[in-house]
Amino acid sequence: MEPRSFEGDADRPRPSDHQPTGRAIVIGPYLRARRGDPDPQAEIHAQRSSQARLEEAAGLALAIDLTVAEAILAPISQIRPATYLGKGKVEEILGSIKAHEADLVVMDCALSPIQQRNLEKAWGAKVLDRTGLILEIFGRRAKTKEGALQVELAHLNYQRSRLVRSWTHLERQRGGFGFMGGPGETQIEADRRLIGDRISKIENEIKKVQGTRRLHRAGRQRVPYRVVALVGYTNAGKSTLFNRLTRADVQAADMLFATLDPTLRALHLPHGGKAMLSDTVGFISNLPTQLVAAFRATLEEVLEADLILHVRDIAHEDADAQQDDVSAVLRQLGIDPEAGGGGRIIEVWNKIDQFASDELDNLRNIAARRDPEHPCLLVSAVTGEGVDALLLAIEDRLAAARITLDLSIDASDGAGVSWLHRNTEVLEKELQDGRFAMTVRVDPTKRDTVISRFGAVLHPE
Numbered sequence: 001m002e003p004r005s006f007e008g009d010a011d012r013p014r015p016s017d018h019q020p021t022g023r024a025i026v027i028g029p030y031l032r033a034r035r036g037d038p039d040p041q042a043e044i045h046a047q048r049s050s051q052a053r054l055e056e057a058a059g060l061a062l063a064i065d066l067t068v069a070e071a072i073l074a075p076i077s078q079i080r081p082a083t084y085l086g087k088g089k090v091e092e093i094l095g096s097i098k099a100h101e102a103d104l105v106v107m108d109c110a111l112s113p114i115q116q117r118n119l120e121k122a123w124g125a126k127v128l129d130r131t132g133l134i135l136e137i138f139g140r141r142a143k144t145k146e147g148a149l150q151v152e153l154a155h156l157n158y159q160r161s162r163l164v165r166s167w168t169h170l171e172r173q174r175g176g177f178g179f180m181g182g183p184g185e186t187q188i189e190a191d192r193r194l195i196g197d198r199i200s201k202i203e204n205e206i207k208k209v210q211g212t213r214r215l216h217r218a219g220r221q222r223v224p225y226r227v228v229a230l231v232g233y234t235n236a237g238k239s240t241l242f243n244r245l246t247r248a249d250v251q252a253a254d255m256l257f258a259t260l261d262p263t264l265r266a267l268h269l270p271h272g273g274k275a276m277l278s279d280t281v282g283f284i285s286n287l288p289t290q291l292v293a294a295f296r297a298t299l300e301e302v303l304e305a306d307l308i309l310h311v312r313d314i315a316h317e318d319a320d321a322q323q324d325d326v327s328a329v330l331r332q333l334g335i336d337p338e339a340g341g342g343g344r345i346i347e348v349w350n351k352i353d354q355f356a357s358d359e360l361d362n363l364r365n366i367a368a369r370r371d372p373e374h375p376c377l378l379v380s381a382v383t384g385e386g387v388d389a390l391l392l393a394i395e396d397r398l399a400a401a402r403i404t405l406d407l408s409i410d411a412s413d414g415a416g417v418s419w420l421h422r423n424t425e426v427l428e429k430e431l432q433d434g435r436f437a438m439t440v441r442v443d444p445t446k447r448d449t450v451i452s453r454f455g456a457v458l459h460p461e
């Protein structure tokens with residue numbers, strides 16, 4: 001397989017011997033199809049998806065400012081316990097490392113600490129596996145204080161489990177977690193102690209930040225807006241759609257994980273109603289489980305959303321695999337995508353501007369045949385096509401659900417009380433000091449009226 005070069009960097013000044021070059025080789029190992037596989041296409045299939053994975057891994061490396069000198073697919077027949085790859089492959093890659101003067105190798109797989117150490121010795125270069133790479137990216141992209149703390153905690157736990165190499169020193173370099181350098185093995189014991197201390201400190205800080213967050217959330221609940229959350233594979237176009245829907249200016253970058261923490265903005269619905277739209281972290285295949293756990297808190301918006309928009313890059317060759325990955329993360333969060341998230345999920349097939357008109361017709365036919373439990377809408381966040389229909393669908397879905405509100409009304413306001421009886425479902429009504437304290441369930445079309453006319457607030461769950 002021809003190696004691929006991702007970024008020419010010829011004009012860059014040559015670094016001195018002691019400085020990291022920032023040049024990386026990305027390796028995509030994949031298990032070769034078995035000989036005698038009844039499906040002759042199996043090897044080709046294995047290669048094709050591995051090639052897409054490799055390109056994604058190279059994209060991730062670029063996202064942390066590495067120069068990807070070469071990206072190499074590495075078919076293997078079995079995983080070696082000591083070095084993951086076979087001896088021949090290890091040597092072949094050593095040749096590439098020397099040729100490019102690379103000082104980092106990204107292995108797009110999960111390595112055991114032993115495999116990582118052995119490969120680093122064999123190659124004389126730092127080795128980062130997929131988890132390490134994703135942690136690095138998450139660390140750089142975290143926008144809120146809690147996000148940054150959660151990532152650092154996940155990163156420290158990951159480091160503690162594999163404190164065998166020099167890059168694990170706590171000193172940060174280049175804004176990340178410092179895998180590009182470090183003081184060497186003699187520091188390991190000190191590092192271990194430092195990491196332990198740092199972990200307890202961060203855990204305390206997270207508790208404090210979460211306390212503040214809870215207060216903010218409680219404040220928001222008093223303003224009873226429905227929440228619509230965007231989820232999707234990284235680079236699916238969530239931020240672009242978010243901007244399009246809210247006319248806000250959230251950074252949209254052709255860079256993976258441009259969004260890490262939820263961002264919340266007002267969403268104006270076609271018939272005057274209002275909801276809150278939240279943009280969330282981009283999901284990715286093989287998202288390390290410790291990160292899913294770490295981000296549970298930051299993904300609270302998704303868990304509690306009234307409606308989830310699953311944004312998909314429908315023009316991507318791996319669109320189906322990406323959907324499976326997103327579904328897996330949603331399941332880990334306790335949302336069942338197969339059941340349409342309990343009627344809470346709308347799929348948004350984005351980037352339709354990339355299709356020729358006959359392909360698009362085809363896509364529309366497929367969409368039209370979907371069962372109504374799993375609705376999907378076709379849009380282009382860039383051109384705006386389909387966005388009005390999406391807004392109507394959001395409004396419709398939100399209208400289908402009812403919410404519970406608390407209010408207090410002067411008992412002598414007979415007209416008001418009877419309006420409430422006619423237009424809402426009264427769940428509780430209690431007379432206190434000449435006023436009725438009422439809990440009512442309302443259709444969202446009446447919600448705004450009940451809020452503005454009676455000063456209702458959301459009933460606490």
Ligand SMILES: Nc1nc2c(ncn2[C@@H]2O[C@H](COP(=O)(O)OP(=O)(O)OP(=O)(O)O)[C@@H](O)[C@H]2O)c(=O)[nH]1
Pocket residue numbers: 232233234235236237238239240241251252253254255256257258259260280281282283350351352353354379380381382383
């Ligand atoms: N052609 C086309 N490109 C789009 C469309 N929507 C988004 N993009 C591009 O896709 C890239 C990623 O878009 P983002 O909005 O940053 O994606 P995201 O899902 O928020 O990404 P993460 O933050 O990584 O989760 C950008 O280059 C966008 O310009 C679309 O409808 N059509």
